[in-house]
Amino acid sequence: MAVPKKKSSSSRGGHRRSHDALAVPHLAVCPNCQEMRPSHRICPKCGWYDGREVIRNEE
Numbered sequence: 001m002a003v004p005k006k007k008s009s010s011s012r013g014g015h016r017r018s019h020d021a022l023a024v025p026h027l028a029v030c031p032n033c034q035e036m037r038p039s040h041r042i043c044p045k046c047g048w049y050d051g052r053e054v055i056r057n058e059e
Helices: 008-019
Strands: 027-029 036-038
Touching: none
Parallel strands: none
Antiparallel strands: 027 036
16 A cells, blocks of 8 residues: 655645635626626526526516
């Protein structure tokens, strides 16, 4: 079994974990209802995407 010969420093571990942070979701303004929605997704509030109604919401 492989065993480390020396203790790895906390700096080296920090470099290894530098890409593990959670990403902030990219939000865009819906042109139909002006609500914030994930970019390149159907608006969860009004159901519009790319200038047309994709999902009909019962409000």
